[in-house]
Amino acid sequence: MLYRVIKCEYRDNGNRCVYYLNDRSLVQESRLVPVPFSLRFYDARQCMIYSDAIRQQMKQAVMLYKKQH
Structure with missing residues (x-):
């Protein structure tokens, strides 16, 4: 899935x-x-995400947002 902030x-x-x-x-x-x-990852139900693959994709979306703003 493609994540965006x-x-x-x-x-x-x-x-x-x-x-x-x-x-x-x-x-x-x-x-x-x-x-x-420093980063904590939560899904739509506010449960922590432990899957490294999903966390990496979410982290990339945050880093891209920080670079653009």
Whole structure:
């Protein structure tokens, strides 16, 4: 599936970012945590995603969004 970021919210004075994707899933980024642990991935039911393949695709969508904005 091709993931796209449709909305981004900055919380806690920019320390946390929530990226909403086109399939109603989301990625939470915490800038206070070291880089390998800074992203958390959730599906549309708000359950954590553990599949590395899906997480990699979601991460690519977030990185593309960050590069464009």
